[in-house]
Amino acid sequence: QQPVQSPQAVILREGEDAVINCSSSKALYSVHWYRQKHGEAPVFLMILLKGGEQKGHEKISASFNEKKQQSSLYLTASQLSYSGTYFCGTIQSERGGSNYKLTFGKGTLLTVNP
Amino acid sequence: NAGVMQNPRHLVRRRGQEARLRCSPMKGHSHVYWYRQLPEEGLKFMVYLQKENIIDESGMPKERFSAEFPKEGPSILRIQQVVRGDSAAYFCASSPFPGQGALGYTFGSGTRLTVV
Numbered sequence: 001q002q003p004v005q006s007p008q009a010v011i012l013r014e015g016e017d018a019v020i021n022c023s024s025s026k027a028l029y030s031v032h033w034y035r036q037k038h039g040e041a042p043v044f045l046m047i048l049l050k051g052g053e054q055k056g057h058e059k060i061s062a063s064f065n066e067k068k069q070q071s072s073l074y075l076t077a078s079q080l081s082y083s084g085t086y087f088c089g090t091i092q093s094e095r096g097g098s099n100y101k102l103t104f105g106k107g108t109l110l111t112v113n114p
Numbered sequence: 115n116a117g118v119m120q121n122p123r124h125l126v127r128r129r130g131q132e133a134r135l136r137c138s139p140m141k142g143h144s145h146v147y148w149y150r151q152l153p154e155e156g157l158k159f160m161v162y163l164q165k166e167n168i169i170d171e172s173g174m175p176k177e178r179f180s181a182e183f184p185k186e187g188p189s190i191l192r193i194q195q196v197v198r199g200d201s202a203a204y205f206c207a208s209s210p211f212p213g214q215g216a217l218g219y220t221f222g223s224g225t226r227l228t229v230v
Binding site: 042043044098107 | 145147149155156157158159162169170172205207209212217218219220221222223224
């Protein structure tokens, strides 16, 4: 089941903030966030395993609401280097399962202008 | 630590030929995942393998596509009798056992397949 990301695209000026949302209709084991620049491989940003967990990476942080199966990625004081496409990936909870298939949303294109 | 190695980086095949894409996971990683990405689109899951086992192949077309991850050597994604619609970037990712700890998946640089 593919997670749903919003918005599809964001345009910021350097120094502005942005929030990218990711939601699933299925119970989740974990949520991953990746950034991909044009023509390059996706790069891992962070993973959230527990409900309500919030993690940080430089000025990029994320939260995970386990009850709502929703995650948000927060980018504060954006820099030009933050430009790229952000993907959330989800692994569903399976009772007694061992299938760690990571399914990605369609992505959010973030453009940071000077 | 060489990371996830994919080769070739670029592959051109004529319609009807076979394409073989290779992926060597990071050292210590025993789980491999293949994704397909069309231009300006997202990452579409194809197959998830562990050494000598296919865990989930729900995203892989039933015909012409196959994948393996042998005990020794790289994981191989094989596309037989390629068609123009197979043209895409194919990414491989690897991880250690995903059920332990907060570890992300590491992606290779991808293979750009062009079918002419």
